Amino acid sequence: MTQPLLTTKGLSRDFGGLRAVDKADFTLMPGEIRAIIGPNGAGKTTFVSLICGRILPSSGAIGFNGAEITALPAYRRVRLGIAYTFQVTSVFANLSAYDNVALSVQRTLTDGRSRGAVREGAMKALEQVGLADRAGTPAGQLAYGHQRLLEVAMGLALQPKLLILDEPTQGLSDGEIEGFVALIREIAREATVLIIEHNMPVVMQLAHRITVFDAGRIIAEGDPAEIRTNTQVQEAYLGAAHG
Amino acid sequence: MTEASTARIYGLHIAVVAVLFALNFLLPDYHHGLFARILVLATFAMGYNLLFGYAGLLSLGHAMFFAAGLYGSGLAITNLGFGVVAAFIAGLGCGALLSLIVGLLALRTSGVAFMIVTMMFAQAVLLTIVYFNQWTGGDQGLVLQQASRILTVGGASFDLTAPAVRYLAALALFAIVLFLTLAIVRSRFGRVLVAIRENEERTRMLGYDTFANKLAAVVLSGVFCAAAGAAYALLFGYVGSNFASVQYSILPLLWVLAGGAATTLGPVIGTLFIYYVTDIASSYTSAWLLIVGVALILLVLFAPKGILGAVRKRWIGWLP
Numbered sequence: 001m002t003q004p005l006l007t008t009k010g011l012s013r014d015f016g017g018l019r020a021v022d023k024a025d026f027t028l029m030p031g032e033i034r035a036i037i038g039p040n041g042a043g044k045t046t047f048v049s050l051i052c053g054r055i056l057p058s059s060g061a062i063g064f065n066g067a068e069i070t071a072l073p074a075y076r077r078v079r080l081g082i083a084y085t086f087q088v089t090s091v092f093a094n095l096s097a098y099d100n101v102a103l104s105v106q107r108t109l110t111d112g113r114s115r116g117a118v119r120e121g122a123m124k125a126l127e128q129v130g131l132a133d134r135a136g137t138p139a140g141q142l143a144y145g146h147q148r149l150l151e152v153a154m155g156l157a158l159q160p161k162l163l164i165l166d167e168p169t170q171g172l173s174d175g176e177i178e179g180f181v182a183l184i185r186e187i188a189r190e191a192t193v194l195i196i197e198h199n200m201p202v203v204m205q206l207a208h209r210i211t212v213f214d215a216g217r218i219i220a221e222g223d224p225a226e227i228r229t230n231t232q233v234q235e236a237y238l239g240a241a242h243g
Numbered sequence: 244m245t246e247a248s249t250a251r252i253y254g255l256h257i258a259v260v261a262v263l264f265a266l267n268f269l270l271p272d273y274h275h276g277l278f279a280r281i282l283v284l285a286t287f288a289m290g291y292n293l294l295f296g297y298a299g300l301l302s303l304g305h306a307m308f309f310a311a312g313l314y315g316s317g318l319a320i321t322n323l324g325f326g327v328v329a330a331f332i333a334g335l336g337c338g339a340l341l342s343l344i345v346g347l348l349a350l351r352t353s354g355v356a357f358m359i360v361t362m363m364f365a366q367a368v369l370l371t372i373v374y375f376n377q378w379t380g381g382d383q384g385l386v387l388q389q390a391s392r393i394l395t396v397g398g399a400s401f402d403l404t405a406p407a408v409r410y411l412a413a414l415a416l417f418a419i420v421l422f423l424t425l426a427i428v429r430s431r432f433g434r435v436l437v438a439i440r441e442n443e444e445r446t447r448m449l450g451y452d453t454f455a456n457k458l459a460a461v462v463l464s465g466v467f468c469a470a471a472g473a474a475y476a477l478l479f480g481y482v483g484s485n486f487a488s489v490q491y492s493i494l495p496l497l498w499v500l501a502g503g504a505a506t507t508l509g510p511v512i513g514t515l516f517i518y519y520v521t522d523i524a525s526s527y528t529s530a531w532l533l534i535v536g537v538a539l540i541l542l543v544l545f546a547p548k549g550i551l552g553a554v555r556k557r558w559i560g561w562l563p
Contacts, residue, residue: 052448078450086448092441103438104449106431118431158450 003066005030005192006051011060013046017225020046022110022216025030033193035041035203036150038213039236044196045087047213048164052084053077057119063160081161085168093140097150101125104157109235125157156187169202181205248561256425259508260418273456275406281518282413284476288510290467291495296458296505299440303358303492308465310487311337312472313377314372320391322342322378323453327394331473337463338469346461350454369487384483392477407476416474420467425507428563431475436460438455501542502548503513507563
């Protein structure tokens with residue numbers, strides 16, 4: 001029996017009086033593409049932020065690849081293989097696309113990682129997302145869709161075991177979304193993918209399994225067909241009156 | 244980074260050092276002395292630039308690192324009877340230790356809080372210097388005797404009070420720190436510092452320990468500034484508490500902003516510019532601060548990224 005890549009047990013996070021994530025029990029198997037969906041404010045971004053360590057939980061535990069990582073600082077989790085791409089595009093606008101990705105490939109001084117071939121690794125990641133010919137362009141001058149791809153390239157260049165994508169298709173055109181779906185399928189051959197997504201066609205095409213959040217709780221989990229017919233999910237999205 | 248641009252960048256920096264070397268033989272006495280002082284202060288500015296320009300951390304307390312070098316070497320000579328080389332190393336050690344302690348504490352803050360905390364530490368250092376006046380000479384400071392400022396290397400001895408020796412020693416220090424800075428900012432560590440300046444949260448989420456990298460930047464910056472302070476004590480023979488005052492925390496910021504933050508040659512250009520504007524203005528009028536102020540306003544209006552920042556933007560994009 002294979003070990004789960006990621007588990008959370010009773011994971012909670014309070015912001016003042018608001019419980020953004022409420023006792024989430026979650027298991028992710030290696031090789032999966034898992035989508036997290038839910039209405040706005042359901043706690044999806046908070047949940048993945050707890051996993052990647054941007055914020056610390058109020059209670060509960062997180063395990064990754066057989067190790068307990070609940071109290072580990074974010075940069076150590078990245079080194080274990082958890083990569084996160086931001087919901088709001090967050091590239092180094094004044095650095096070239098190449099430098100953005102090179103920062104993922106290299107890690108220096110106090111950060112270990114050997115003097116590998118930075119150029120090779122960076123160009124490989126840029127090629128994978130189709131930005132190799134724009135390596136010298138400052139990231140801030142790239143088109144919006146290309147900046148999103150650059151984010152993904154930065155995540156890929158970390159060679160993660162788990163890639164977390166927070167609403168990656170937001171603001172992309174239909175054509176760009178099509179390319180994105182193909183790209184994520186390709187990535188999933190080597191890494192486990194956890195994706196927060198609002199675009200339902202994308203979710204239904206991509207996800208092996210779907211986890212549904214509402215008001216901080218996990219209310220349903222299953223394959224796309226199960227989720228589509230789940231009445232609880234329909235209520236969360238449309239309100240009980242529609243039932 | 245192509246090899247051609249690497250050659251071009253090193254060529255430019257070597258040329259700058261060569262011109263400064265030639266000036267040793269060409270400058271009239273007054274300007275020769277002024278240049279020696281400017282080269283030491285430009286080294287101070289380069290240390291400041293590493294932290295402020297590249298890592299994006301604005302400190303208002305760097306006078307304490309200059310003073311650590313100044314007093315570290317000066318007191319080692321007057322109280323412990325150290326030679327020139329040992330005193331210089333003592334200055335560096337004081338700078339390293341102080342910057343490590345200040346970095347560990349001040350880096351728990353960021354932004355405006357970091358400015359205030361560094362400024363408070365610098366005030367504490369100044370008050371400490373004044374408080375222990377029986378050793379430090381308090382407000383009066385200390386004068387290092389000529390006899391204690393003779394550098395002996397092997398059989399040869401150099402009198403650091405002689406103008407040419409002093410100029411060349413200042414130039415040697417300047418050149419070493421210049422090329423170290425160049426190597427750092429072109430290294431992977433340098434790229435991480437810029438990344439932290441641009442977007443610290445993103446850098447952390449790429450797996451970098453941003454605290455450790457910032458701490459390394461504070462210590463390197465502190466040691467460069469302490470090297471300038473130690474050289475100042477040894478070359479000019481005066482160790483005074485005014486160098487630990489707020490004025491000497493603001494000046495390197497001013498020099499770096501004028502010359503161009505996050506450019507390797509900006510600090511020396513800025514130091515030269517501000518020093519000469521001040522010097523020329525004060526020879527014409529007692530209202531020289533007014534002229535310095537007008538010069539700064541013009542600079543902010545027409546070259547907000549400093550002299551070299553504007554040059555890089557308009558003409559030479561490859562400047563490091």
